[in-house]
């Protein structure tokens with residue numbers, strides 16, 4: 095269901111519209127001048143500057159997407175304690191800014207897995223993006239490519255890895271849910287490699303799906319009715335077989351090594367012990383993640399898990415983090431606490447749901463601009479300069 099069936103055409107209509115959707119700025123369209131950053135035409139008078147932060151995009155997405163889609167997107171396990179812990183963890187960290195440093199030239203470049211990335215802000219894998227917008231992962235891919243952000247594609251994407259890679263260009267990363275049948279998992283790996291993916295992101299926090307009480311009934315109905323295709327799994331996953339495997343153990347890392355040539359990054363590590371095991375099994379990178387608080391309730395916020403993992407890894411492989419990152423300062427803090435890059439999930443989906451490709455672009459532009467300003471204000475002209483000296487944990 096799409097709640098928005100009006101297209102504001104006049105200043106008065108537009109003012110009412112902006113008030114209705116609750117945006118924080120009421121910049122008005124100037125007659126005769128095309129101000130639109132949005133090519134969809136649906137919100138042709140909504141300007142980029144109307145979105146001051148990613149929460150403005152969230153507000154709009156709430157109006158545009160149906161309740162079920164927003165519940166699926168924003169929901170989490172049980173009582174959302176871990177969803178909140180992810181967000182609140184960042185409030186316990188303060189920044190120690192330095193001054194009188196030339197910040198006229200800021201570089202956000204990072205090197206990861208042999209790639210040079212323009213920015214350390216990466217798109218987390220998010221399944222079923224067609225539920226948020228009809229162009230789903232293809233719109234996300236076009237936005238990520240146009241803004242030069244690394245994207246990870248979920249196993250349970252609605253568009254296939256080859257379709258998304260065609261929209262994204264080279265170096266899309268593929269997120270893997272290992273299925274109970276390794277033959278099927280192998281087909282997924284082959285599809286990813288054929289699409290040119292250099293990195294396989296193995297998600298390990300989902301032996302079963304978490305207890306999401308704000309259900310996604312419509313999602314399942316759409317899938318059952320065949321209206322929401324699973325681009326990678328349809329046609330290869332037998333009827334009734336789950337796409338996650340609860341028998342999987344560390345042995346899968348060796349199996350992946352033997353069955354693909356991609357770098358292997360493990361997503362869903364939250365303890366020092368598992369970081370040590372991941373190193374022992376020779377993974378190429380770790381993503382500290384609790385699945386955005388959607389899996390095990392009462393997991394700690396990821397920023398609280400990060401220090402023990404960074405300590406264990408000692409710089410031997412890159413450590414990434416996701417969960418609750420909403421502001422440039424959150425990114426700054428995560429980098430200062432030892433992350434090599436950060437990933438965001440819900441915020442880009444708010445953009446997707448609200449405005450399609452353009453919305454994702456806005457959702458990526460905002461935290462990047464915030465990060466650059468924060469780096470200027472803190473006296474850190476490059477990502478390497480953001481060290482532990484720049485934060486204090488309460």
Ligand SMILES: Cc1cc2nc3c(=O)[nH]c(=O)nc-3n(C[C@H](O)[C@H](O)[C@H](O)COP(=O)(O)O)c2cc1C
Nearest residue numbers: 218219220221248297385386416417418438439440
């Ligand atoms: C709607 C939704 C779907 C997701 N689907 C997947 C998925 O298919 N595979 C996966 O590894 N993680 C998935 N995640 C978890 C994200 O990759 C990521 O860990 C999380 O969203 C980060 O937290 P944030 O949303 O607070 O930024 C999903 C998250 C959301 C919100």
Ligand SMILES: CCCCCCC(=O)C(=O)O
Nearest residue numbers: 221250300303310385388
């Ligand atoms: C509603 C169950 C789908 C789980 C797969 C996508 C995912 O990982 C998520 O967090 O949602």
